[in-house]
Amino acid sequence: MSYPIETVRHSLAHVLAAAVQKLFPDVKFAGGPAIENGFYYDFDTEHRFSEEDFPKIEKEMRELIKSNGRFEQRFVDLDEAKGLFKFQPYKMEWLNEYDAAGEKLSVYTFRDFTDLCRGPHVESSKDLPRDSFKIRTVAGAYWKGDAKNKMLQRIYVDAFLTREDLEQFLKMQEEAAARDNRKLGKDMDLFHFEPEYAPGAVFWHNNGYRIYRKLIEYLRARQERAGYLEISTPSIMDRCLWERSGHWAKYGAHNYSGKTQDGKTFCVKPMSCPGGMLVFGQGIKSYKDLPLYLAEFGKVCRYEAAGGLSGLMRVREFTQDDAHIFCTEEQLETEVVKILRFIKDIYGKFGFDKISMKLATRPNSEFRIGSDEVWDKAEGALKHALDANGIEYEIAEGDAAFYGPKIDNYLRDSMGRVWQCGTVQLDMNLPERFDLSYVGEDGEKHRPIMLHRALLGSIERFMGVLLESTGGNLPLWLSPEPVVVTPISEKQADYANEVVSALRAAGVYCRADLRDEKVNYKIRELSLAKTPIIAVVGDKEMADKSVTLRHFGSDKQETIALADFVAQMAEAIKMPL
RNA sequence: GCCAGUUUAGCUCAGCUGGUAGAGCAUCUGAUUUGUAAUCAGAGGGUCGUUGGUUCAAGUCCGACAACUGGCACCA
Numbered sequence: 345m346s347y348p349i350e351t352v353r354h355s356l357a358h359v360l361a362a363a364v365q366k367l368f369p370d371v372k373f374a375g376g377p378a379i380e381n382g383f384y385y386d387f388d389t390e391h392r393f394s395e396e397d398f399p400k401i402e403k404e405m406r407e408l409i410k411s412n413g414r415f416e417q418r419f420v421d422l423d424e425a426k427g428l429f430k431f432q433p434y435k436m437e438w439l440n441e442y443d444a445a446g447e448k449l450s451v452y453t454f455r456d457f458t459d460l461c462r463g464p465h466v467e468s469s470k471d472l473p474r475d476s477f478k479i480r481t482v483a484g485a486y487w488k489g490d491a492k493n494k495m496l497q498r499i500y501v502d503a504f505l506t507r508e509d510l511e512q513f514l515k516m517q518e519e520a521a522a523r524d525n526r527k528l529g530k531d532m533d534l535f536h537f538e539p540e541y542a543p544g545a546v547f548w549h550n551n552g553y554r555i556y557r558k559l560i561e562y563l564r565a566r567q568e569r570a571g572y573l574e575i576s577t578p579s580i581m582d583r584c585l586w587e588r589s590g591h592w593a594k595y596g597a598h599n600y601s602g603k604t605q606d607g608k609t610f611c612v613k614p615m616s617c618p619g620g621m622l623v624f625g626q627g628i629k630s631y632k633d634l635p636l637y638l639a640e641f642g643k644v645c646r647y648e649a650a651g652g653l654s655g656l657m658r659v660r661e662f663t664q665d666d667a668h669i670f671c672t673e674e675q676l677e678t679e680v681v682k683i684l685r686f687i688k689d690i691y692g693k694f695g696f697d698k699i700s701m702k703l704a705t706r707p708n709s710e711f712r713i714g715s716d717e718v719w720d721k722a723e724g725a726l727k728h729a730l731d732a733n734g735i736e737y738e739i740a741e742g743d744a745a746f747y748g749p750k751i752d753n754y755l756r757d758s759m760g761r762v763w764q765c766g767t768v769q770l771d772m773n774l775p776e777r778f779d780l781s782y783v784g785e786d787g788e789k790h791r792p793i794m795l796h797r798a799l800l801g802s803i804e805r806f807m808g809v810l811l812e813s814t815g816g817n818l819p820l821w822l823s824p825e826p827v828v829v830t831p832i833s834e835k836q837a838d839y840a841n842e843v844v845s846a847l848r849a850a851g852v853y854c855r856a857d858l859r860d861e862k863v864n865y866k867i868r869e870l871s872l873a874k875t876p877i878i879a880v881v882g883d884k885e886m887a888d889k890s891v892t893l894r895h896f897g898s899d900k901q902e903t904i905a906l907a908d909f910v911a912q913m914a915e916a917i918k919m920p921l
Numbered sequence: 922g923c924c925a926g927u928u929u930a931g932c933u934c935a936g937c938u939g940g941u942a943g944a945g946c947a948u949c950u951g952a953u954u955u956g957u958a959a960u961c962a963g964a965g966g967g968u969c970g971u972u973g974g975u976u977c978a979a980g981u982c983c984g985a986c987a988a989c990u991g992g993c994a995c996c997a
Contacts, residue, residue, distance in 0.1 A: 384992095394925075483992030484924025491994040495924055498992070526990095530932075539988040540970090586997095595997055615997055649922050649995060650988085658996080745997065764996080796997095833954040860954075868958035882956055894957060901957065 347466050353378035353503050355415060355454075355465045356405075356477055357385050360501060362457035363404035364389075367397075373459065374434045374487060374496050380760065381513060382477065382503035386485055386496040388434065393482040393497050401499075406474050413455045415465035419448035428458060434487065435460050476510040477503035520758035525808040526655040528816040532873055534824070535656070544653040544660035546804060554824035554853070556663075559803055560641055562919050563665050566690060569921065570682075572637040572667060577619025579643065583609040588777055589618040590713075594746065598647045616642035617771075617796060620668040621778040624792075629782040634792065635671035635679055641803075642666055656808030657763055663803040669795040670780070676793050680729035680751075680768055683797050687753060687766045688735075690799055693920045694810060695819075699753045700762075701735060703727060704743035712746050714772040722770045723749045747773030750796075758812035765801040765809070770794075816874040817896060820916045823876050827854040827913060829891070830866050832882035834858070839886040843879060843906060850914040871896065879909070 347355075357376035360383075364371050368391045376385025387393075420428065422439065428451065429435035438460065442449075452461045454469070466472060480500045487493035504510040521527075529535045534552030537545070548556055564574065583601060586592040591614070592599075601611040613619065620638050629636070645661045652658050671679050684701075691699050703726055706712055706719045714722075726749050730737050737751070744750055750769035754762045771794045774780075781789040800806035810818070820826045827847060831840040840856040847854045857866050863880060870878050879891040885903070892903045904912075 392925080481991060482925060485993045486923080489994075491923070495993075497924075500992075537989090543988065589997090591997055598995090598997085617997080644997095646996080651922060651924095651993085652995065653989090654991095747997085769997095830957090832956050835954075862953095862955050862960060863957055864955085865959055866957090871958055878957080880957065884956085892957085899957070 345467065345471055347471060349505055350378045351464055351466060352472060352505060353383040354463075355469075355472055356501065356503050357383040358415070358452065358454045358457060358459060358461070358465065359405050359408050359469065359472065360385050360401070360499065361387075361459065362408055362455050363401050364499070365457050366404055366408075367400060372434055373432055382480070382501045384498050384500045386487070386498045388487075388494065388496050393499060395482075398479040402477075402479055405477075408455060409469040409472050409474050411455070412468050412470040414468045415463075416453045417463060417465070418451045418453070420451055421446075421448060425449045425451065425460065429460065473503075473505060473507070476505060476507045477501050478510060478514070517759070520760075520812075523758040523812045523815045524655070525657065525757075525811045528811045528874075529656070532816055532824075534811075542661075543650065544648060544658070546656065546659060546661070551824035552807075555807060555818070555822055556803055558822050558919075559800065559807065560663070560665070563690075563799060564641075565919060565921055566686075567637075567639050567667070570637070570686065572639040574639045574641075575620065575623050576640060577613075577616060577623065577642065579613055580610050581613060581619070583611050585618050586611055586614075589621070590747075590773055590777060591615070591618075595646075600645050600647060612645040613642065614644050614646045616640045616644065616664060616666045617668060617774060618778070620666075621774050621780060621794075624668070624670055624780055625778055629670075629792075631672065631782055631784045631790075634782060635669055635675050637667055637669050639665070639667040656804045656811075657757065657761075659802075659804050662805070665798050665800050665803065667797045669797060670775075670782075670792040671795070672784075672790070673793055676725050676770075676795075677729050677732075679795060680726060681733055683768045683795070684729065684733065684735060684751070687768075687799055691753075691766075695813065696755060699755065699766075701730065701737035701751055701753050702740040702743070703730060703737050704740040704745075704750045704752060706744050706749065707742045707746065712744070714748070718772055719749070722772065726751055726768070726770065745769060747771045755806075755809045755813075757809055763805055763809060765798075765806055767796070767798050767801060769796040771796055817876070818874075820876055820913075821919050823917075825853060825855070825875060826917055827852060827877045827879055828870050828875050829854060829856040829879045829881060830863065830870070831856070831858065832863055832880065834860070836881050836883065836886050840881050843881060843891060846906060846910050847913060850910045852910070852913045852917055867894065877913075 354377065361373055361376060364387055368389050370389055372388040374386035374388065376383060426436065426439050429439060449460060450462050452459055452463060452465055480502050483498050483500065484495045485498040486495055502510060502513060504513060529552065532551055533549050535546050535548050538547060583592060595614065599611045599614050601609050603609055620640060623638060641663055643661065643663045648658060648660050669679055705723055748770040750767055752764050753766045755765050756762055775791050775794045780792055782792050784790045829840045829843045831837055837858050840858065844854055844856045867878060874896060876896045878894045880894065881891055885891055889906045890903050891906055891909050892901050894901055
């Protein structure tokens with residue numbers, strides 16, 4: 345009998361728990377679901393799991409599977425369940441909170457291990473594979489996902505239906521690791537980190553900074569065409585600004601701040617919004633000025649927890665492609681739709697055809713401001729904008745910011761991890777706190793609706809995802825160095841320089857590789873650095889004013905006239921507006 | 922911040938049970954002038970993350986701190 349992979353994974357989680365119980369009898373069980381490529385189970389035991397335990401545990405799991413144990417389901421009432429799990433504090437905590445008088449609870453027993461579990465499970469462990477799972481790692485995880493609770497030990501296991509699937513998965517993981525943004529950053533000479541001097545902050549090298557600048561140039565061009573205005577606000581401002589915005593109370597501890605000689609506390613900006621509010625607040629705004637789009641490529645600094653830093657994906661200093669949109673209530677939905685389309689279109693240009701969207705709704709009342717009516721309206725507007733445009737999304741219950749609901753979009757890195765990138769957020773807080781207003785048709789003052797919006801989110805993070813998705817093989821318009829000209833010997837050095845000059849005159853960034861090395865050597869090295877086009881010039885090319893091209897990922901050669909090449913390149917590096 | 926692991930030359934890594942460091946690539950010098958993924962030869966380069974301790978002796982054992990990696994929490 346064959347079962348869905350989720351059932352197999354979940355049943356294997358019980359086998360893991362049974363194996364751990366056998367090897368470490370003091371263990372207390374929390375829970376263990378099936379996940380994307382396998383499953384995990386959370387344990388609490390005096391023993392600290394380490395890699396050395398993995399083979400022992402896997403062996404025990406295989407033994408248990410071999411024993412053809414049955415997964416037996418029983419239904420018990422609450423009191424009976426409390427008796428069964430009286431030595432299992434985590435199960436008891438769950439039972440004590442469980443409030444469903446009269447309802448029966450489902451309990452599964454496999455060998456000596458009994459768990460509170462809805463199932464479904466396989467009938468017998470003979471339905472489970474013995475050689476298509478592998479313990480990946482052990483990691484800490486808080487009970488109930490709350491940092492105030494005890495940290496448990498979570499064992500992650502990769503699990504598939506067949507050995508081939510597992511092996512294929514492991515191989516893919518290996519290949520994905522080769523596309524890690526940190527590795528590509530080194531291979532392509534894009535950036536580096538200085539853990540001693542600036543943990544979590546990027547030192548951009550020429551190549552990386554060229555990509556970074558191109559991303560911003562592209563966004564700027566797109567935004568200008570969409571009617572955005574671009575502003576720039578100070579990096580360091582008095583603490584009282586963030587007190588006014590309400591962020592200090594909530595996030596003050598994550599700010600970089602310091603005292604100045606006049607005894608004031610200044611703070612490096614962790615976000616651009618308050619500055620944007622002050623710009624909007626200048627002069628008198630009319631309803632005729634709305635919607636008003638104020639964009640800012642603001643570099644922001646946040647003291648992120650040390651354990652959360654990760655290459656380009658999570659840094660302490662990054663540039664947001666932020667914008668604040670001021671509009672009327674009637675314009676709100678149209679503006680949200682415009683942003684969503686903007687995001688979709690731009691992501692498509694980077695090759696991200698499907699992006700996952702989440703609508704984050706109001707957090708618990710103690711963590712939010714504004715009345716329920718306003719939240720209803722705000723959430724309704726965002727939801728309607730999504731629905732009316734056939735955009736697929738999930739709802740992230742309670743995940744909104746304290747000041748309003750938002751739509752976030754997520755991209756995955758090469759290892760499948762999900763990162764928040766673009767965002768549309770409705771803010772019911774800042775217009776109030778900065779007392780923003782516009783004069784309406786009726787001659788009265790009105791409060792504008794304000795939307796935060798980021799397309800890529802953080803330039804750093806987006807570049808990280810982009811590098812991983814392309815394996816560093818960027819499209820020509822984004823490539824930091826689309827062409828390198830390589831003479832066969834020093835006899836053609838002058839001609840190589842001539843080719844470079846012609847390309848540069850056409851706006852193509854390039855250089856000649858005049859090193860005293862064999863062509864083979866240079867081809868290899870340039871290929872490893874992912875140079876998209878290598879233009880080789882020898883006596884033949886010099887004689888007839890041509891170049892021989894080799895494109896990344898191919899060993900085909902193509903000889904074309906220099907003038908044609910220059911014209912082609914000038915076209916190929918144009919931004920896809 | 923929490924849990925686990927890791928930290929040796931510019932990079933990738935070796936150094937078993939403690940006996941004061943090694944490879945490949947890169948760099949530099951010389952030779953070579955090269956036709957599509959590594960030309961040959963020589964040379965230089967490390968207070969083994971930092972800091973305490975154990976020991977006659979520590980890259981190796983123990984502690985603290987830091988950073989990094991993988992998770993968890995956080996993410997305005």
